[in-house]
Amino acid sequence: MTLDPDQLGRSKQDLAEMLRNLRxxxxxxxxxxxxxxxxxxxxxxxxxxxxxxxxxxxxxxILRALGAPGDLTQxxxxxxxxxxxxxxxxRSSWRRGIERRQAELSRLEAAATELRYFLPSMIxxxxxxxxxxxxxxxxxxxDRTEVINRKIERQGVLQDASKEFTFIxxxxxxxxxxxxxxxxxxxxxxxASLTCLPSVRIxxxxxxxxxxxxxxxxxTIYDDRLVTVETFTGRMVFRDPKDIGQHRExxxxxxxxxxxxxxxxxxxxxxxxxxRS
Numbered sequence: 001m002t003l004d005p006d007q008l009g010r011s012k013q014d015l016a017e018m019l020r021n022l023r024x025x026x027x028x029x030x031x032x033x034x035x036x037x038x039x040x041x042x043x044x045x046x047x048x049x050x051x052x053x054x055x056x057x058x059x060x061x062i063l064r065a066l067g068a069p070g071d072l073t074q075x076x077x078x079x080x081x082x083x084x085x086x087x088x089x090x091r092s093s094w095r096r097g098i099e100r101r102q103a104e105l106s107r108l109e110a111a112a113t114e115l116r117y118f119l120p121s122m123i124x125x126x127x128x129x130x131x132x133x134x135x136x137x138x139x140x141x142x143d144r145t146e147v148i149n150r151k152i153e154r155q156g157v158l159q160d161a162s163k164e165f166t167f168i169x170x171x172x173x174x175x176x177x178x179x180x181x182x183x184x185x186x187x188x189x190x191x192a193s194l195t196c197l198p199s200v201r202i203x204x205x206x207x208x209x210x211x212x213x214x215x216x217x218x219x220t221i222y223d224d225r226l227v228t229v230e231t232f233t234g235r236m237v238f239r240d241p242k243d244i245g246q247h248r249e250x251x252x253x254x255x256x257x258x259x260x261x262x263x264x265x266x267x268x269x270x271x272x273x274x275x276r277s
Contacts, residue, residue, distance in 0.1 A: 014083075106154050112222040161198060175188070182276070202260070215254075
């Protein structure tokens with residue numbers, strides 16, 4: 001399925017209109033459709049007016065009740081998956097304020113109990129030193145002090161024993177030279193120290209690790225609720241269970257191969273020593 005950012009913005013209303021038109025073509029009232037598919041009439045009404053985005057299960061029930069043919073079912077189901085995907089443009093995010101973005105991340109972290117981060121290229125803010133944070137914000141205009149303070153505040157969530165954090169970093173992510181050598185060594189030392197927190201697991205994938213899937217994008221999984229995927233120009237938010245499940249499977253593949261615990265600390269120590277030398 002190809003995801004066009006412009007299409008993402010229209011898909012929810014398109015889905016609502018398509019389901020309503022299919023019901024009308026079938027000659028059914030909202031009440032009769034509700035009885036046939038086991039969904040309340042009020043929810044059917046909200047789905048058709050775009051006030052509620054139906055789940056894939058809802059869509060499948062409605063299409064079965066309408067007797068939709070296979071090719072049409074596939075088309076509407078694809079539209080439903082797109083409706084559960086959100087595109088967040090980075091330029092728009094910066095215009096709204098990067099501090100607001102930090103508040104959004106803080107809310108996501110507070111609401112989740114099991115968080116998984118795959119980091120193929122750089123270190124995420126929860127694991128970063130203030131120097132690394134500042135360097136990562138080099139392309140952001142304006143005063144970055146408040147943003148760095150917010151990032152440091154967010155790191156307190158790693159101490160929450162009710163949560164489970166798993167970070168998987170490629171060697172490139174850990175060693176990407178965003179800072180001078182001495183500062184990079186300190187950043188890698190911080191990664192090693194965080195592996196000792198009871199709520200945090202940090203796995204590393206050194207160069208040469210055999211993998212059947214390529215590390216394409218940074219992504220974060222929040223419980224079974226949503227996945228965020230980072231690109232250069234923005235991020236996509238997936239809420240569809242199938243998309244979440246596929247990212248969980250991919251994360252599990254990397255997790256099985258990554259080095260954790262003492263093995264991870266040994267590798268991180270070697271990489272920090274290489275910067276010091």
